[in-house]
Amino acid sequence: MSDVLPQVKDVLTAAGMRYRVLECSPELADTEAFCAEYGFSPSQSANTIIVVSKTDPKRYAACVVLAMSRLDVNKKVRELLGAKKVSFAPMDEALTLTTMEYGGVTAVGLPADVPIFVDAEVMQQPQIVLGGGNRSSKLLLAPDELLKLPNLQVVQGLARPKAPAA
Numbered sequence: 001m002s003d004v005l006p007q008v009k010d011v012l013t014a015a016g017m018r019y020r021v022l023e024c025s026p027e028l029a030d031t032e033a034f035c036a037e038y039g040f041s042p043s044q045s046a047n048t049i050i051v052v053s054k055t056d057p058k059r060y061a062a063c064v065v066l067a068m069s070r071l072d073v074n075k076k077v078r079e080l081l082g083a084k085k086v087s088f089a090p091m092d093e094a095l096t097l098t099t100m101e102y103g104g105v106t107a108v109g110l111p112a113d114v115p116i117f118v119d120a121e122v123m124q125q126p127q128i129v130l131g132g133g134n135r136s137s138k139l140l141l142a143p144d145e146l147l148k149l150p151n152l153q154v155v156q157g158l159a160r161p162k163a164p165a166a
Helices: 006-015 031-038 073-081 091-098 143-148
Strands: 020-023 046-053 060-066 069-071 086-088 116-119 128-131 137-141 152-155 159-161
Touching: 046 073, 046 091, 046 128, 060 069, 060 073, 060 159, 073 086, 073 152, 116 143, 137 143, 143 152
Parallel strands: 060 116, 116 152
Antiparallel strands: 020 137, 046 060, 046 086, 069 159, 128 137
């Protein structure tokens, strides 16, 4: 059986979070493939996106949004970080910062100085699926469990619905 990344498990345990580990085939770790294979809806899948300010010193944040939505980087995240310009962190920077695997980055187990912004819509779901820090596991939990994480803020309007595909 696959397990979550050790640093993720340590935080889950220390925070007293209730969760279930879902095994995942690494080639199916990306959201769309995972949902299709394992029977989850994009409204249950919560993606953790690492963003970075474009000015020195760089400031990073983790944003948790539902897969069916789109992170409002240019307005809401910029406002939250108090930065003039913010973008998605380049993959190599995000992986170095988190020490997690691409496709498995999660809000659980991040460095203590990285703020976590969770879209309010995430909190409305009965259960969510998050990355496990690697490509071979996911976490299934009630979104209220996220409130046990330090440095977390629930934000109204962090994400907007994705436009329908043309």
